[in-house]
Amino acid sequence: MASGNACYVIGDIQGCCDQLEQLLALISHTAPTAKILFAGDLVNRGPKSLQTLRLVKAMGARADSVLGNHDLHLLAVANGLRPAHKSDTLDEILQAPDREELLDWLRQRPLALIEQGHLLVHAGVFPAWSIEQTLALAHEVEQVLRGPDWLSLLREMYGNTPERWSDDLHGSERWRGIINALTRMRYCSLDGAMDFDSKDGMAATPPGLLPWFDIANRNSAGQPIIFGHWSTLGLVLRPDLISLDTGCVWGGKLTAVSLPGRDVLQVDCPQQQRPGKSK
Numbered sequence: 484m485a486s487g488n489a490c491y492v493i494g495d496i497q498g499c500c501d502q503l504e505q506l507l508a509l510i511s512h513t514a515p516t517a518k519i520l521f522a523g524d525l526v527n528r529g530p531k532s533l534q535t536l537r538l539v540k541a542m543g544a545r546a547d548s549v550l551g552n553h554d555l556h557l558l559a560v561a562n563g564l565r566p567a568h569k570s571d572t573l574d575e576i577l578q579a580p581d582r583e584e585l586l587d588w589l590r591q592r593p594l595a596l597i598e599q600g601h602l603l604v605h606a607g608v609f610p611a612w613s614i615e616q617t618l619a620l621a622h623e624v625e626q627v628l629r630g631p632d633w634l635s636l637l638r639e640m641y642g643n644t645p646e647r648w649s650d651d652l653h654g655s656e657r658w659r660g661i662i663n664a665l666t667r668m669r670y671c672s673l674d675g676a677m678d679f680d681s682k683d684g685m686a687a688t689p690p691g692l693l694p695w696f697d698i699a700n701r702n703s704a705g706q707p708i709i710f711g712h713w714s715t716l717g718l719v720l721r722p723d724l725i726s727l728d729t730g731c732v733w734g735g736k737l738t739a740v741s742l743p744g745r746d747v748l749q750v751d752c753p754q755q756q757r758p759g760k761s762k
């Protein structure tokens with residue numbers, strides 16, 4: 484039986500609802516009342532995004548998810564602000580009778596949260612940011628997403644600039660910098676500029692770049708951060724870092740890690756997308 488504050492954090496599902504159900508069944512065996520947190524990218528590229536959204540939303544107060552880049556992309560596509568990509572598998576959601584409830588629920592999700600001393604974000608934390616600043620900046624964007632300017636934010640969030648953080652950024656540049664760090668970043672230049680071209684794992688780190696979490700003097704260093712997004716990085720368990728995207732949609736695994744114990748539960752996933760064919 485789970486203790487009162489048992490929690491499992493689950494990596495990127497991307498519409499692989501059957502594997503999510505299998506993983507939740509495994510969790511129920513050992514911790515039937517555990518809180519469930521998701522590292523974002525609930526939807527897209529996999530076969531059952533609609534069922535995934537319905538399932539996670541129906542978990543109510545027992546569960547929460549941070550927003551991932553694919554979740555934000557769904558909100559933009561659903562509002563006619565962006566065309567769908569060839570590889571998107573969002574149509575079922577867009578045509579669902581309950582789409583507005585589901586999208587509204589998704590739009591209210593946080594971009595960062597703290598659980599048992601761990602910061603949870605979808606992708607990363609700008610090297611210049613402390614944990615406190617990360618939460619405050621995530622909250623700035625969450626407030627916009629929940630307020631009257633949310634469509635402007637979604638319209639203007641696409642693009643790779645600014646590469647570097649400055650506290651002086653304002654307006655859509657500021658929103659984009661925050662969103663890109665929290666939901667898309669993998670590598671940074673040694674002086675802390677985000678790179679969006681490199682998606683391979685650490686064995687193929689390009690010259691002049693480092694994973695964001697290995698940048699020297701990172702202001703959040705030493706405080707545990709959990710993230711997904713980086714499927715080619717795979718499962719990383721370090722005292723200060725838990726990386727949870729184990730490539731479910733690419734034929735890898737769906738992973739859950741418990742807090743505070745860090746027990747790992749995994750489910751094998753059939754391949755839904757072929758690497759390199761993602762646009």
Ligand SMILES: Nc1ncnc2c1ncn2[C@@H]1O[C@H](COP(=O)(O)OP(=O)(O)OP(=O)(O)OP(=O)(O)OC[C@H]2O[C@@H](n3cnc4c(N)ncnc43)[C@H](O)[C@@H]2O)[C@@H](O)[C@H]1O
Nearest residue numbers: 552553555556640641642682712713714715733758759761
């Ligand atoms: N502000 C913003 N600006 C721009 N876009 C925004 C945005 N906000 C939201 N978006 C949206 O974000 C979405 C994704 O953009 P993309 O640019 O298409 O996504 P990605 O980096 O491939 O990210 P993904 O999240 O799928 O990462 P993963 O590690 O699984 O996969 C990464 C790569 O690893 C490869 N890969 C996976 N498994 C592999 C394996 N086993 N072997 C080799 N390669 C593998 C795959 O081919 C894949 O390309 C788009 O819909 C875009 O519109």
